Amino acid sequence: MDINGQDFINAMSAIGAGIAMIAGVGPGVGQGIAAGHGAAAVGRNPGAKSAITSTMLLGQAVAETTGLYGFAVAIILMFVKPFK
Amino acid sequence: MNVTSMTSMIACDSSFMIKSLYTFKIPGIDYDFSINTTHVAMFIVSLFILVMAIIARIKINKANASDTPGFFQNAVELIVEMLQTMVEGIMGKNANKFVNYLSTLFLFIIISNISGLFGLRPPTADYGVTLCLGVITFILVQFNGIKKNKLGHFTSLFQPIWFLFPINLIGEFAVPLSLSLRLFGNIMSGTVLMGLIYDLLNPYTIGVGAFLHGYFDLFSGCIQAYVFCMLTMVYVNDKIADD
Numbered sequence: 001m002d003i004n005g006q007d008f009i010n011a012m013s014a015i016g017a018g019i020a021m022i023a024g025v026g027p028g029v030g031q032g033i034a035a036g037h038g039a040a041a042v043g044r045n046p047g048a049k050s051a052i053t054s055t056m057l058l059g060q061a062v063a064e065t066t067g068l069y070g071f072a073v074a075i076i077l078m079f080v081k082p083f084k
Numbered sequence: 085m086n087v088t089s090m091t092s093m094i095a096c097d098s099s100f101m102i103k104s105l106y107t108f109k110i111p112g113i114d115y116d117f118s119i120n121t122t123h124v125a126m127f128i129v130s131l132f133i134l135v136m137a138i139i140a141r142i143k144i145n146k147a148n149a150s151d152t153p154g155f156f157q158n159a160v161e162l163i164v165e166m167l168q169t170m171v172e173g174i175m176g177k178n179a180n181k182f183v184n185y186l187s188t189l190f191l192f193i194i195i196s197n198i199s200g201l202f203g204l205r206p207p208t209a210d211y212g213v214t215l216c217l218g219v220i221t222f223i224l225v226q227f228n229g230i231k232k233n234k235l236g237h238f239t240s241l242f243q244p245i246w247f248l249f250p251i252n253l254i255g256e257f258a259v260p261l262s263l264s265l266r267l268f269g270n271i272m273s274g275t276v277l278m279g280l281i282y283d284l285l286n287p288y289t290i291g292v293g294a295f296l297h298g299y300f301d302l303f304s305g306c307i308q309a310y311v312f313c314m315l316t317m318v319y320v321n322d323k324i325a326d327d
Binding site for chain 1: 101262265266268269270272273276307308310311314315
């Protein structure tokens with residue numbers, strides 16, 4: 001099995017994309033906390049359900065951004081191939 | 085598995101990437117311009133919205149106050165009312181100036197996101213589209229900030245203390261970047277995951293796609309359209325609110 005430089009770069013890009021997706025941990029935890037507090041808030045005050053839900057979704061979507069940065073890096077490494 | 089087959093797998097022409105359909109050259113410019121799937125999908129989406137808007141206008145013009153409204157008129161009224169409530173909920177008395185733009189934005193993004201359901205590659209899964217939307221929001225925010233606060237718009241960058249200026253400046257320029265990346269990342273991740281699963285289960289994908297399309301296209305697409313408009317409203321309202 002002979003590995004040339006380009007193969008090595010491709011393999012390392014794949015590993016790097018995998019490592020970049022560790023960024024998904026943070027938003028997962030954050031969104032879970034937001035959803036938990038949202039559920040608690042609805043339980044305490046069921047009348048404000050729609051306002052709580054929209055606030056929660058907005059906060060979750062903002063919290064998701066950091067994970068998506070990691071995803072963008074992974075996509076670039078896998079498919080755009082900046083290192084030729 | 086040997087190395088060449090692995091690299092060819094990574095480099096394979098995946099079904100979820102943007103495909104060039106027609107390439108042409110403009111004389112004098114050394115660059116291959118191409119008509120790709122994003123252009124086609126965006127044209128179809130725009131055409132759909134345009135046709136629906138024209139039909140709605142004709143229907144509403146013909147409508148009599150004494151008649152019972154039909155299904156289409158009811159749907160149009162529901163959508164318009166929903167959008168107006170959404171904008172008024174955030175912007176209050178400034179809503180009338182922005183409701184047209186925000187409604188257009190919302191309808192364009194939501195139909196773009198849902199278009200994955202009808203076999204198109206969603207236009208919002210192309211960073212070129214979402215960056216433009218983000219830059220439009222950025223210009224809207226800055227324009228309204230300068231219009232409302234005149235020079236105070238720039239001096240507010242030195243608040244609360246002068247050496248926070250670089251951080252405030254980065255904060256301003258992060259708005260279009262984070263907005264566009266959020267929309268792009270969500271729709272692109274849905275497209276990539278669905279493409280991978282469709283490729284993986286190639287001949288046997290009957291039924292599996294329904295759940296995925298329901299989550300990635302409908303749920304995620306609607307949430308992201310809502311979030312994009314909501315954040316645009318919040319950023320603009322930040323600049324023009326009386327305090």
